[in-house]
Amino acid sequence: MTVTSANDAAQSRRSEPRLAERLERVDHEAEARAVWWRRFGFWFPVAVYAISRIYVLIAGILLAKGQIALPIGLERIRISYPLPADPGYLAAMTNWDGQWYRVIAEEGYPRVLPRVGHGGIDMNPWAFFPVFPLTVGAIMTVTGLPFVVVGPVLSTLVGFAAMFLLFKLIDQAVGRWEAIVAVVATCFYIASPVFSAAYTESAALLLVVAILLLLRARRYWWVAVLLVVLALTRNVVIAMVPVIIAHAVVRWRQGDEGPHPVRFRWGMVALAAWAGVLTLLWPTIVSVVTQTPDAYNQTMLAWNIQTKVKLYMWWNLLYTYWGVVGQGLGILAVAAFTWFMLSKHSWRWGPEIWGWAGAYPGYILLVTSTTPSRVRYALLAFPMTLIIAWFLKLRWWSRWRYWILGAIVIVGAIQMWWWLENYLVIKNLADDLYP
Template sequence: MADGLTVGDATRASSAGEGGAGRRRARRALVVRYRLTPWWARVLVVFVASRIVSTALLLGFARVQGPNAWTLPSPDYASFATIWDGHWYYIISAVGYPTTLPITSTGNVGESAWAFMPVYPFTVRALTELTGVPFAPLAVFVSVLCAAGTALLLHRLMRHVLPEGTALFTVALFCFSPLSPLLQVAYAESMFLLLLCACLLLLVRRQYLPMLPLVAALSFTRPGALALALAIGLHAVHRWSTRARDPFPRREMIAVSVSAVTTAVLGVGWLIVAGVVTGRPDAYTATELAWRAPYVGYGPLVPFSAWFEGAAFWSRMSGGFPVGALFVLAVLGLAVLLLGPWGRRIGVDLRLWGVAYALYLLAVFFPQSSTWRLLMPLFPLLGILAVPRSRVWRVGLLLVFVAGQFAWLYYSWWVDGYDWTPP
């Protein structure tokens, strides 16, 4: 042929062209199919994929788990998923709460079921009585179901502030996050996050009064309602300050005020219940402080003091390492994240929640290994990390998160002798 082009060359070129066109058609077909897939199906695919990863990790650790306070060696999944606080929830599900607080040999209040709120274990108990299925598998089932619901609601929440692809990646970060194995064990976190996400969604939609039934359930599931009350209050202040460009009708002023006050009252509801049943007004706080005693001894609850005590304790334990400086850097890092250009993309209300919950943690919690779990309610802030669209960033972040799951299970969930790093 002319110009040195053979018949074979022409045939191969034609085949390559047809192959390239075929691949382009296949990609277009996948894009069309993806766009036609309902949003909830996309979310559930991400959720199921994440559960496969977390389940594999949990089973791997269960296989090498030695004998411990809760299980025999190499326990089955359900048994391994109900260790640590899961056992406390089992006790509450089986026998409820004691009317008398345990007292230690030093005359202080000891650990008891009063540190754990009733909605989750009583829900599992009700299902146990209805179905006859034991506590452990039902507790895992309730947690997984609530986690799936949280993923769906998180997508709806993010769609108020972020485009579809970024909202879905936020869900992926939540589902694959380092502490995401907690979404499928006998802990109340999944249920609390579901209720919290529903409340934040209503807050963003400015549906204040419909929040209250959810707040009532949330207040008796996990601590955190006081932080939500603060977030609602900050939301009201912001709306008032911007009313010139964003009208703030009187009926909404009344509704948001009622919501904030009611949430604050419900936030101390469990403290009141514990005090009435046991006859000791400080029953709940004294019980919570019992978990802090092995670190810094017994003492009163002084707001914002625990982080200073924790910095001193962990500095001594680490041979003088400036742990306090790390705490300061963490707070500054959160501020930069919330105030930076990525943070502004998720809107004012979710950033106000981040501020409110961070202040709540600083006010009442002692920093230790379980602090990582207590950070889980900040999960809407994952939308900030989802903003960059770089494929390298997104894939790398997911890989780091999966590695974080392994690290958290190794250091906090898996029991290795006398364990100072509870989840």
């Protein structure tokens, strides 16, 4: 090879990352003038999500053929609505918690809590938050459609809105490349088939992203309203407290508190306190309606779930799987994440995304149990995808980043198939595997 050709090849390699950067450079004003459905910020997240949902539909149709019959009276699982073997895609998408949501949608919540032989409270619908099932029930009443249609379809449709807003949030706050990675990685995450099931993940993600967008836009009254809706959708509203504090602190440090800084500070204190108090909203409603003190916590005990700090469970889990080496790796992982969160790499996300990126994983470690559901809970930890985006922009990988992102899609699709087959679809009752 001649010196000239070698230089040309080197120049070509150097130009590839710059070409990718030019493709990701956005003229937001020009895009805003385009017809809404032709804007990249609309069609890209919608298209990626649609492709992932078509894949889940095909996989679900095929895998549902292997589901066993589920009659009432099984020992290892509560069945309120019996299903035959090979019940079809939509019915399979209402497995597990979906049956509880169906009870709420069709019958509502019981006024009297069911008791078991020793006097404790038995499993009952009050363990499940009301926004999703009551919305499904209202649509069923209006349309006459059954739960097995409305539940999965509504969850899937809400996911479209969630992905659109997720792309918008990341695109505005961080950048176009990061928004692309966030949507792709979330749509093809191992537990993302749950977006198509009668579960609350789609609604919860939509609400979390909407609150972060509204907080960035300083629409604080709307934030207060959506915090109530979130508190009645999933028990994660407490994680919004650090987000609000981070938003307030950054505005204070930047001298951007508006014409009435004292009023702003007290308003932020009130908003953070509001998010904290809303954690008690659903437990209070349960106790008042059933006239039973501590009814929610007692109901959760029926699933052996205790509402207290559970960090020790994760510590024990690491030791059970990998011994002392696993615990050491766990400490290193937390230390590495802490370093990243305290570095300039994460500060550019903005205080809202940065606050959620730290608060929600902390919430998972401190509050949730080490059940298989922890994989599903991680869907709301979408800022973790920004670490992937940052890593792929490092100079060692930058020229290959789109190829690596494509590989992430392929690996994710394989994992989604496995998760759907082994967790959501019920093929046997020998294992304690549930979504």
